Amino acid sequence: MKSIFDVKKVHLIGIGGISMSSIAQILLSRGIAVSGSDQSVSTLTEQLKQNGATIYVGHAKKNIKDPDIVIYTGAVGNDNPEMIAAKDKAIPIIPRTVALNDILQLHQKIIAVSGTHGKSTTTSIVTHIMRHQIGEISYLIGAQLNETKRAYHLANSPFVTVEACEYQANFLHLYPTTIVVNNIEPEHIDYYKSIEQLIDTFRTFAKHLPADGHLILNRDDPNASQLVDHIGCQVTTFAIDQAADYQATNLTTTAEHTTTFDLLIDGNYVMTIEQALIGKFNVYNTLAAITACHRNGVQLEGIAQLMKHFVNSERRFERLGKFSGANVVSDYAHHPSEVKATIDDAALLANNKLCVVFQPHTYSRTKNMLAEFATAFNAADHIFIADIYAAREENIYNVSSKDLVDVICKAGKKAHYVGNLKNIPAALKAVVDEQSLIIMMGAGSIDDFARKMVDK
Structure with a gap:
């Protein structure tokens, strides 16, 4: 076979x-x-x-x-x-x-998006830009593309985009022609025993690129930047905080919940982009996507207009409706860095009370990152912690969500343990009003619960 x-x-x-x-x-x-x-x-x-x-x-x-x-x-x-x-x-x-690689190899140009955070969003943006700039392409994303309501498409095209996950080094089965690395942080600690092992695995993945391939790296990320060494193909960098081949400057959050930034290429101003995505982390995602598209021959003209109308994939700060008069969003954040970035940026929006309901994902992540989670919720006004979503694991780590509540409280914030998801509505009703924003956060079953909870 x-x-x-x-x-x-x-x-x-x-x-x-x-x-x-x-x-x-x-x-x-x-x-x-x-x-x-x-x-x-x-x-x-x-x-x-x-x-x-x-x-x-x-x-x-x-x-x-x-x-x-x-x-x-x-x-x-x-x-x-x-x-x-x-x-x-x-x-x-x-x-x-x-x-997955068998499907990818039906194509000549394979754009793989990797990194600890932002894979689905970046892959969705690359796919969105390419579909509108060059026509139908194939794609395999870890979330449904908003404009098609599908996570996959097989087209008669030389191009395919794919989300490349580092879990259990799975992406080492893939052989792309372009690799994007958004960031590298400690994650999947049940498999990777050190950050050095994780970086080495990304480096091995990067070496899968052909000589005429493209490695696209976030220069602001110190771990991703280490991949520059010993790679036998063209390396392109993107960044916000320091000079890079593709750079975003003058970031601004507007009253309309959009973000604007100036795009520089090789230090020269190219265009100003406005997007309906909040946060610096989403500027990195867009910057990575634009870099990947441009390096693969996509024209820059028209990209600003495309980003203005881009709607992110499901569960990426997705607006679901209202509950007790408060706006409700669902977000996939489950790593401490993602949780902190999402809450910090949401706190800048025009709402008086930010209520976060978090369902931790896996016992191993919760146990090994308790210290990082402790301060991730600082910008929230009300914090509710549900039971851990086990996913693939047994609780051999002797950890519970009550431990997370304890470390948050010891760090100076008041958090409440709600246990079963069914207890969330009553807890929220006691604190929310029309000026509140509720974030239902996590990679487990909390999204399904949130969709059933909101007013239809």
């Missing part, structure tokens, strides 16, 4: 994930029979079912019939009954990113 497109039947373990479901949809579009399993039914699994996939709820050996190949997601361990059944039947088993 040379690629996943050489087989007739594929089974996907963890088919309900955003990336796995995209791969499954692409396989279905190519006439390949698809089956798959996940722990629960979702909108994504229902869409797959409607398109002809066989969906199993729960993992069991009997779900493995006679596929030609099995694809598994990173959250699946070797003790998964379907993994065991596939091995017993000598069925080839490959990780998600190997299948």
Whole structure:
């Protein structure tokens, strides 16, 4: 088997994930029979079912019939009954990113966006610009593109954009022609034992680039800047705080909740950009995207207008509606740096009371980053902490959300433990009014809860 497109039947373990479901949809579009399993039914699994996939709820050996190949997601361990059944039947088993690379290799120009933060937003901006500047392109994003309401598209185009995740070094299965590195911070501590190991993994990924490829780095990030050494292709830098090939200056937040900045290329003013994205971190995302597009031949003319009308992907400071008169947004932030950046920028908006409801994501991250989380909420007026969303983990770390509440309080802010998500509405009703902004924050189930909570 040379690629996943050489087989007739594929089974996907963890088919309900955003990336796995995209791969499954692409396989279905190519006439390949698809089956798959996940722990629960979702909108994504229902869409797959409607398109002809066989969906199993729960993992069991009997779900493995006679596929030609099995694809598994990173959250699946070797003790998964379907993994065991596939091995017993000598069925080839490959990780998600190997299948993803087979899709990418259908294209000549592969733009991979990596980094600890901002991958989905940056990939979405690159995709948005390219779709409008050069026509339909292929894309595989970790969130639905707002303008298409899809996280994937397979087009007859030389270009494809992809979100490249560093978890378990998964992106080492990918071979792009352009790599963007937004930033590198300690993350996935259950896998990476040191920041040096994480940087080395990014460096190995960068070495996948061909000689005529492009490595695009955030010069303001000291860890990402280390990748310049020993890379045998063109390196382009972007930055805000120091001179770079592409630089943003004169950042301003407007009363209309937009951000403006001046774009300089090689020190020369090019244009002023206004975007409906708040925060310095989103300027980095846009700057990285513009750099990637321009280095791949996209004309700059028209980009300012495109960014003015760009709407970010779901769960990226997404406005959901109102609750008890207060505006409610959903945000995917789950790393301390993301949490702090989002709250700090939200505090600059025109609201009197900023209420943050945070659902920590994974026991390992919560345990290992308690000190960093302690001061991440300083700009919030009211802080509510829900139970930890376990995701792929067991609580071998002996940590709970009460520990997070304790360190926040010891750092000088008052935080409240709410436990189960169902307790959130009552807690909010006691403090919010029409002048409040509620941020429902986290990478777990809090988003679904928030959507059900808001007034329709």
